[in-house]
Amino acid sequence: MSLSHALLGLLAVEPASGYALTKSFEESLGRWAWHAGHTSIYPELNRLAERGLVEVTAEGARGSRTYAVTAAGREELRSWLLRPPQQSGKVRNEEVLRMFLLSALDPGDARVVLAHIAENTAAGAAELREVRAAHAGGSFTGPEGFGQLAAEFGLRQYQAVHEWALWAIEQLDADPA
Amino acid sequence: MSLSHALLGLLAVEPASGYALTKSFEESLGRWAWHAGHTSIYPELNRLAERGLVEVTAEGARGSRTYAVTAAGREELRSWLLRPPQQSGKVRNEEVLRMFLLSALDPGDARVVLAHIAENTAAGAAELREVRAAHAGGSFTGPEGFGQLAAEFGLRQYQAVHEWALWAIEQLDADPA
DNA sequence: TACTGACATGTCGTTCTTGACATGTCGTGG
DNA sequence: CCACGACATGTCAAGAACGACATGTCAGTA
Structure with a gap:
């Protein structure tokens, strides 16, 4: 699933909370590349954490949790980005x-x-x-x-x-x- | 749902069978604008027919059915295409x-x-x-x-x-x- | 005749996505 | 001090899409 890679990519650039990620999707990523709402993002972050690809590095006000990619997550992202692009990527616009x-x-x-x-x-x-x-x-x-x-x-x-x-x-x- | 409009659009240009529509998606539409496989297309054609937006105009060899848009379908398509494009269209690429x-x-x-x-x-x-x-x-x-x-x-x-x-x-x- | 590949349509269970609903916190301005 | 809007996270049911499976026809060719 590409949503996981989108999240890994954003977090690899800069650690962020689910809320901040949701804003990123609304403002830039989601307008051009991959749309997702917070109802997809929060559960996916939990799944990524379970798989050890991201981790919570800080907890702030209002129950916010800041996520960052782990070494494994960075490796997964890199291999996905370098993977030869197979044809027939799903396009929706x-x-x-x-x-x-x-x-x-x-x-x-x-x-x-x-x-x-x-x-x-x-x-x-x-x-x-x-x-x-x-x-x-x-x-x-x-x-x-x-x-x-x-x-x-x-x-x-x-x-x-x-x-x-x-x-x-x-x-x-x-x-x- | 945009799939229905994609199908109406293709059929408005030229009547076609579900199989031919599937090919269109594989070769042009699906590579740029909207991806869909035959498992989505056939049921959607049936739904469109039930709603009276398309109709079967010919039956050919191997059980093929040629669909064409009805007047209602053409109207629906036109109003969708002329509808002011609301922001936040779902993008996936x-x-x-x-x-x-x-x-x-x-x-x-x-x-x-x-x-x-x-x-x-x-x-x-x-x-x-x-x-x-x-x-x-x-x-x-x-x-x-x-x-x-x-x-x-x-x-x-x-x-x-x-x-x-x-x-x-x-x-x-x-x-x- | 038998095989093969393109034509042609379909179902079904699993997974993904979406929209509605739900809950609570914190800072600012009236 | 209260209201409001932004912050922040979540669930759940309904609907949509995908891959695997299933079935059969027809034309060409070996």
Whole structure:
């Protein structure tokens, strides 16, 4: 299961509580790579702890527990990341699905949807340019690098989709058959 | 559930059997937008038929049934596609997850993974350039357009990730901290 | 004729995910 | 001092998805 690796990855960069991890999923990881709510995260953390891949390193206010990866967890994460990517990874993305199904609409409707996409991706790109600026100048591994690599990735992704949408509108206009 | 809309979308472009839909998921839709196996597709088709969104229009050899969307199904699909995209769409993508977790590796390992990514995306882009060439010249709505829009989308996606990987390697080389 | 591989559809138990519900703490502002 | 919102963790039932298993047809070929 990939959720376990997502958690190991976040904890490998920086120890955190279940609550903090949930926030990470909401704000960055979950928007791009792997969605999960707290109802999946807490039980999974307990399972990882049972398997000895993470451990509680501190307990704070309001019953919070800070988890960190163990040596075994770090090794498991490394071997997963270096494992040759087998084809047929499960992909789920509702936004991309909408784009794939555009051809099912008549050209007028398709133009509307494409215009929405172009607008949203432009807004997203603008947002990420600010994030990137805020993270600029740090090192590229560790917590700093995480933000930078991710922001740059998302930004390029948004730009690519934005340009694709503009291209598609152009095609529709040129070929109203 | 998005699976139902994926099926409606494919059938709206062109009537097909469950088997043909399964192939579509394996070859294009499932690689980019929404993964599903035949064990999800067949029961869902039956459910859609019960709800009156699709219907069997022909029965062929080996017990095959060709489905087509009904007027109600087309309306449902259209309203879903035009619906304002609410934030927090569920995303799942193991490959992207790997990219997000790169910062958890030491720079040497990260370079290896990034090199793999650069290689794979270059190969994927080359493959899609051929697909695009094969689909060139048709109309942009209907079955033809589906292939063209999708191929172009995937190609740009691959290119963006490829360039991101090269950029990331450059950053690592420039900043070996 | 017999074999093989693609075509074609299905069930079933296990596992995963989700949304609703539940509980309690702590800091801030009215 | 009380209310509120953020912090913090959890359970549970319902629904969805996956892998393994199951069955049968049809065309080509050895």
